[in-house]
Amino acid sequence: MAKVLMIEDDEELAEILSEYLHRFNIETINVPDPFLGLSELDTHEFDLVILDLSLPGMDGLEVCEQIRKRSDVPIVISSARSDLTDKIVGLEKGADDYLPKPYDPRELVARIKSILRRIGRDGQRGEDEKKEADLRIDSDTKMIYFKNEPLHLTAAEYGILSYMLEHANEVVSREDLIYSVDAIHEESSLKSIDVIISRIRHKLSDNPKHPRYIRSVRGLGYRLTP
Amino acid sequence: MAKVLMIEDDEELAEILSEYLHRFNIETINVPDPFLGLSELDTHEFDLVILDLSLPGMDGLEVCEQIRKRSDVPIVISSARSDLTDKIVGLEKGADDYLPKPYDPRELVARIKSILRRIGRDGQRGEDEKKEADLRIDSDTKMIYFKNEPLHLTAAEYGILSYMLEHANEVVSREDLIYSVDAIHEESSLKSIDVIISRIRHKLSDNPKHPRYIRSVRGLGYRLTP
């Protein structure tokens, strides 16, 4: 069941679409205004966003930007305006598709399915298909590979990353790290960890705003999801 | 196995009914007086209440109101009085059915089954199929799962929710929480709890008007049913 956030002020239309989409295994949450939509995005995860452009209180394209600022979730713009410029600007702001109203719901479904298929997140991840971790450590050579490319790490970076790989998916505190990693002196400031984490993130191209690999757990430490 | 609370001062009758109902997969707890009944409701969950109207110490209709005040549990009134006004008042006070004594136990069973069926909580999901709780906590990874999706919680939210999970189905006071949750300062206003509860409810998509997971117990605190 794919989860979709629909930001649409015409609540009746939203209801109809919701019902229709549900028949195609797409679950929707409807919100009538963009601020609600953004806060919804902050608290729940969605596979896709359907965004109406003519919204109260905020320009639709602005909403698009705001969404893109906090997540990479696919966006389908639906709009009564069908001028080329709107379309272009929308797609430039980060939308994945642009659907001029009125449209046939079937087209909407088709486009959604297509986008979800393309990015491989239709919400029904096959059976137990286990995809290989991007981060892997070779116990013989003591090298760490990222997407099968060897990483070039300093001693402290290596120490932290290997420790976190051994404790994958767990929250690792800065204290844990400072005591367990040889290349870091125990009497150092905890802030050193932050700096080295930052450097590792950079080498993993991990955007700290929306980290994929090393996410910080406020007040506790960091968690690695390899 | 549906769980039913029977408030009935004729203990012999209660015993007989209990036995009978048990044959139809209905488990009952008997209490002879209304105060015991209400406190039982505060501490345990029931699928339905059978309430005798001629009770010692409190008017039956008053009991009905009190029950309705703290829960939406279905109520079947059973009464020796069979005047129309009693019946009407009873149903107005929130009862779901009214059964004049004497009645055939078979009718009682039929009515109970009917009510449970209507609200989709007959307590017997398949055979021994264990209903999995929607909320689950993994203490290793410090994550709480909701319908098998990990929740993104802040420290205070996590603290409150995990505490309430440890005390599931009990009423937890704001004082308990403020004292037990690290992320909340003890000197804070109790109102902070309300706000964070509200945020948790939102993340659980729990409608506060008819909460499924976190219900407030006026004047006492909150109760979590995972």
Next chain:
DNA sequence: CGAATCGTAAACGGAAGGTAAACGGTCCGT
């Protein structure tokens, strides 16, 4: 009705996190 309680949006501010830059110790090769 008024008073108490609850729900929650909004705003605030202290604390935590991100990271660039500077600093300084260690390890080289020459």
Next chain:
DNA sequence: ACGGACCGTTTACCTTCCGTTTACGATTCG
């Protein structure tokens, strides 16, 4: 031993987060 490359550490500054308070509407109680 000298100078420089390397890198762990500290500092400083900025941003973001989130617990808390406040305010107001809704609901409930007596």
